[in-house]
Structure formats: structure tokens, C-alpha cells
Amino acid sequence: GAGVSQSPSNKVTEKGKDVELRCDPISGHTALYWYRQSLGQGLEFLIYFQGNSAPDKSGLPSDRFSAERTGGSVSTLTIQRTQQEDSAVYLCASSLRTKNTGELFFGEGSRLTVL
Amino acid sequence: GESVGLHLPTLSVQEGDNSIINCAYSNSASDYFIWYKQESGKGPQFIIDIRSNMDKRQGQRVTVLLNKTVKHLSLQIAATQPGDSAVYFCAENYKLSFGAGTTVTVRA
Numbered sequence: 743g744a745g746v747s748q749s750p751s752n753k754v755t756e757k758g759k760d761v762e763l764r765c766d767p768i769s770g771h772t773a774l775y776w777y778r779q780s781l782g783q784g785l786e787f788l789i790y791f792q793g794n795s796a797p798d799k800s801g802l803p804s805d806r807f808s809a810e811r812t813g814g815s816v817s818t819l820t821i822q823r824t825q826q827e828d829s830a831v832y833l834c835a836s837s838l839r840t841k842n843t844g845e846l847f848f849g850e851g852s853r854l855t856v857l
Numbered sequence: 858g859e860s861v862g863l864h865l866p867t868l869s870v871q872e873g874d875n876s877i878i879n880c881a882y883s884n885s886a887s888d889y890f891i892w893y894k895q896e897s898g899k900g901p902q903f904i905i906d907i908r909s910n911m912d913k914r915q916g917q918r919v920t921v922l923l924n925k926t927v928k929h930l931s932l933q934i935a936a937t938q939p940g941d942s943a944v945y946f947c948a949e950n951y952k953l954s955f956g957a958g959t960t961v962t963v964r965a
Binding site: 782783784785786790801833835845846847848849850851 | 889893898899906953
């Protein structure tokens with residue numbers, strides 16, 4: 743596709759359930775980022791993938807959060823045993839460059855609501 | 858610690874006036890900066906970038922100024938339009954988190 747695609751665009755789940763959020767980056771982009779944005783807040787870094795290197799997981803808030811990037815392309819962010827404080831918009835971005843040295847292309851985000 | 862922050866969380870501007878959004882950074886080693894715009898319900902979009910070997914860079918209706926002495930950059934929007942209403946973020950290279958942004962509201 744022409745841009746970064748995220749799915750689902752909206753997800754409502756019950757506390758304690760697991761959720762998976764998907765990101766399709768722009769073809770050829772080696773860098774992929776996940777961010778979390780709570781209402782009225784900035785972008786909180788979660789995890790960064792670069793090529794075949796080990797991901798930078800330093801932003802993951804707890805061990806309930808994990809992410810994979812298969813084949814250097816599609817990425818899935820998994821939140822286990824969701825809590826109400828996990829409610830936020832989860833944004834994915836991709837880039838040709840490494841470690842935020844170039845323009846990030848963002849998807850529209852996945853809005854997660856935990857009841 | 859390192860931080861990238863915006864001076865004001867909100868800015869209200871009369872349509873047609875110029876807007877100035879400010880950002881301070883603390884890492885003197887930062888050499889690349891980007892401004893993003895986020896409209897309601899959308900992901901952030903690139904506006905303009907600047908490298909540390911420049912003091913000023915102009916785009917279409919936007920100008921970014923970089924003052925390395927005081928570690929400050931600003932985004933100027935000329936003749937602000939209703940479509941400029943959004944949240945604006947500054948970002949610096951190698952720092953992966955963004956600040957809270959400045960919400961710009963354009964008054965008709």
C-alpha cells in the first residue's frame with residue numbers, strides 16, 4: 743500500500759482479555775516503531791525494530807506488552823490481560839532510516855478501549 | 858535528563874495571522890530535528906525538518922528556526938488557516954519519544 747496500515751482501527755475489549763494490533767509498514771522501510779498515545783498526551787515510545795537487529799524494547803511498560811516483526815515487514819503488538827489503563831491509541835510508524843534520523847511515516851492508529 | 862518539550866500546550870490564533878510554536882531540547886549532541894502535525898483522529902505527519910548545520914529552513918508557509926546556542930527551535934506558520942488547527946510535535950534524532958505537543962486552534 744501507499745502508507746502505513748494499521749488494524750483494527752478500533753478495538754473494544756474487556757479487562758483481562760488479550761488483544762493483538764497489526765501494522766503493515768511501507769514496503770522497503772527497515773525501521774518500524776510502536777507508540778502509545780493516551781488522550782491529550784504525547785507519543786510514548788514502546789518498541790523499535792530495525793532490520794534483523796534485536797528490537798529496542800526499552801519503552802514497553804510491562805511484561806504484558808510484546809511485539810513481533812515477521813520477515814522484516816508486518817508487526818504485531820500484543821497486550822495480554824488488558825487493563826483499563828491500556829486504553830489509548832496505538833500508533834505504528836515506519837522509516838527508511840535508523841533510529842529516528844529521518845522522517846517517520848505514521849499509520850492512523852488503533853484505538854483500544856478496555857472496559 | 859534529555860527532553861524535548863514545547864513551551865505552551867495550547868495556542869489560539871486568528872485566521873490569517875502568523876503562528877509561532879516553540880520547542881526546547883536539552884541534548885546538545887542532537888543534530889536533526891523534525892516537526893510533525895497531528896490532526897484529530899489521524900497519525901502525525903511530517904511537516905519539515907532541519908539539520909544542525911542550518912539555522913533556518915523554509916517550506917510552504919512554514920519556517921523552522923534553530924538556535925543551537927540556547928537549544929531552541931521554533932516553527933512559524935504564515936497566514937494561518939483553519940486547516941492548520943492540529944497538535945504540533947517537535948522531535949529530535951535518536952530520541953524516540955515525543956513531547957505532549959502544542960495544540961493550535963485557528964479562530965475564524
